[in-house]
Amino acid sequence: MVDIGHILSRELGSERVIVRGDERLDDYEHDESPMAPHPCDAAALCGTTEQVAAVLRLCHEHKVPVTPRGAGSGLTGGCMPVRGGVVLSVETMQRIHEISPDDMVAVCEPGVVTQTLQNAVEEQGLFYPPDPASLEYCSIGGNAANNAGGPRAFKYGVTREYVLGLEVALMGGEVLRVGRRCAKGVTGYDLTAGFVGSEGTFGVITELTLRLLPKPPAQATLLAVFRSIADAGASITALIGRGIRPRVIELADKASIDHVRPRSRYKFPETAHAIVLVEVDGDADSLGLQVEHIGEECDRRGAIDIFAANDPAERRALWEARRQISPALKEAHRYKIGEDVCVPRSNIVEMLRRVDRISAETGVAMAVFGHAGDGNLHVNLLCDDDPADPAVQHKLENACGRVFADAVALRGTLSGEHGIGLVKRDYMRLEQSERVLEWQRKWKAMWDPDDLLNPGKVIPERRASCSE
Numbered sequence: 001m002v003d004i005g006h007i008l009s010r011e012l013g014s015e016r017v018i019v020r021g022d023e024r025l026d027d028y029e030h031d032e033s034p035m036a037p038h039p040c041d042a043a044a045l046c047g048t049t050e051q052v053a054a055v056l057r058l059c060h061e062h063k064v065p066v067t068p069r070g071a072g073s074g075l076t077g078g079c080m081p082v083r084g085g086v087v088l089s090v091e092t093m094q095r096i097h098e099i100s101p102d103d104m105v106a107v108c109e110p111g112v113v114t115q116t117l118q119n120a121v122e123e124q125g126l127f128y129p130p131d132p133a134s135l136e137y138c139s140i141g142g143n144a145a146n147n148a149g150g151p152r153a154f155k156y157g158v159t160r161e162y163v164l165g166l167e168v169a170l171m172g173g174e175v176l177r178v179g180r181r182c183a184k185g186v187t188g189y190d191l192t193a194g195f196v197g198s199e200g201t202f203g204v205i206t207e208l209t210l211r212l213l214p215k216p217p218a219q220a221t222l223l224a225v226f227r228s229i230a231d232a233g234a235s236i237t238a239l240i241g242r243g244i245r246p247r248v249i250e251l252a253d254k255a256s257i258d259h260v261r262p263r264s265r266y267k268f269p270e271t272a273h274a275i276v277l278v279e280v281d282g283d284a285d286s287l288g289l290q291v292e293h294i295g296e297e298c299d300r301r302g303a304i305d306i307f308a309a310n311d312p313a314e315r316r317a318l319w320e321a322r323r324q325i326s327p328a329l330k331e332a333h334r335y336k337i338g339e340d341v342c343v344p345r346s347n348i349v350e351m352l353r354r355v356d357r358i359s360a361e362t363g364v365a366m367a368v369f370g371h372a373g374d375g376n377l378h379v380n381l382l383c384d385d386d387p388a389d390p391a392v393q394h395k396l397e398n399a400c401g402r403v404f405a406d407a408v409a410l411r412g413t414l415s416g417e418h419g420i421g422l423v424k425r426d427y428m429r430l431e432q433s434e435r436v437l438e439w440q441r442k443w444k445a446m447w448d449p450d451d452l453l454n455p456g457k458v459i460p461e462r463r464a465s466c467s468e
């Protein structure tokens with residue numbers, strides 16, 4: 001068998017290659033999903049595009065699978081080396097080459113941490129909106145590979161809307177530049193859009209040209225507390241109907257509130273069954289009126305408390321409570337699966353009703369929070385039994401499958417932002433026909449005919465009965 005670690009060490013230098021037997025390799029065999037790690041033969045820590053291309057050339061030559069990896073914060077097993085081989089990490093490619101206020105673009109390497117980029121552009125009065133909750137440690141390349149979203153997506157859209165151009169290295173070592181730097185451009189097919197969201201299965205992103213916006217001068221944040229999810233849903237519909245376009249509309253259910261209550265500086269009323277967190281941005285003069293209108297709509301729909309943050313400290317306290325929901329759920333339970341289905345906004349309340357029903361019928365506790373403006377709901381399945389027990393596993397899989405099936409039945413989708421990776425791959429048929437899957441296999445085969453780049457992800461295996 002080929003010693004790929006040795007071959008890569010000769011090319012990159014041994015300081016850039018971690019081989020089996022070195023315990024540092026453990027860090028490259030898992031992500032933030034609850035899946036068990038998958039062993040690999042080596043991790044290549046690439047620092048330049050040339051090194052990325054060399055790894056892809058040598059692995060192609062020796063028919064060794066390669067799994068691209070950014071910061072490893074994914075929740076779907078996307079950067080896990082399911083077929084072994086080499087993990088290609090771009091975590092040390094952290095240079096911001098350029099921030100251009102004139103062209104309103106940033107050009108950077110894929111390993112730049114999202115928040116680092118945001119801070120750097122904000123220092124120049126500019127704004128990079130995509131804000132996954134993991135922004136303190138996830139990478140911009142991983143964001144593009146997964147087409148990441150976040151709370152601000154409601155007003156500003158997801159990562160794809162900000163990727164103007166890419167440099168990508170393909171399996172075999174060819175390096176391509178796709179897309180553009182200018183604000184508009186319709187020349188040829190949109191390959192950039194295709195690479196974004198391809199979850200590291202088409203090519204390895206080695207440079208990104210990103211669209212920037214002017215930094216909004218001011219923000220205001222409001223929390224409304226309701227006795228029922230139905231009231232919260234009605235208030236969201238009403239405020240959007242009134243023509244208000246907040247940058248964020250977040251929702252959380254009773255189970256989420258109860259978990260976060262002990263660590264929240266805002267004291268939630270005991271009867272709180274749902275909260276809506278709304279944030280608007282723009283000229284300072286216009287914000288007061290917008291907050292007033294939002295408050296009116298929530299009040300009309302039976303809010304039991306409305307809290308408008310008056311200063312940055314109060315805003316931070318509200319966001320802290322929202323961001324602490326996921327860690328609070330994780331710490332309180334032995335096992336947590338965080339799904340991210342998305343439904344049309346008009347079906348949010350119905351989806352939450354169905355989640356309650358699934359929870360009651362399967363005996364799996366669930367908590368839901370998420371980006372209600374987009375209909376993107378993080379349904380968390382919580383378990384205190386041993387997840388290794390086959391009966392427990394079966395119960396969780398059944399509950400998960402029913403959540404996915406109901407989201408699709410309500411004209412929604414399996415994933416609003418986390419991607420498919422490994423964990424949702426086998427549910428793809430709930431949403432997409434065999435023909436649609438087959439066209440996607442052809443698309444993948446165009447970039448990677450030997451199926452060596454991040455194999456086993458996104459698209460399920462062809463069924464025996466489905467001919468070419």
Ligand SMILES: Cc1cc2nc3c(=O)[nH]c(=O)nc-3n(C[C@H](O)[C@H](O)[C@H](O)COP(=O)(O)OP(=O)(O)OC[C@H]3O[C@@H](n4cnc5c(N)ncnc54)[C@H](O)[C@@H]3O)c2cc1C
Pocket residue numbers: 031032067068069070071072073074075077078079090110131132133134137138139140141142143144145146147148149150151199200201203204205206326417418421454
């Ligand atoms: C607490 C927490 C909160 C989160 N909140 C959000 C959220 O609000 N919104 C959201 O969208 N996601 C969220 N995520 C999920 C995750 O952070 C995002 O998917 C993020 O975009 C992954 O970036 P990464 O650099 O960690 O990528 P990784 O986990 O390393 O990889 C993710 C995928 O991208 C591929 N990849 C990585 N880098 C490259 C590259 N340079 N070229 C090609 N392919 C590459 C990998 O092969 C893999 O398929 C959250 C995760 C956690 C743990």
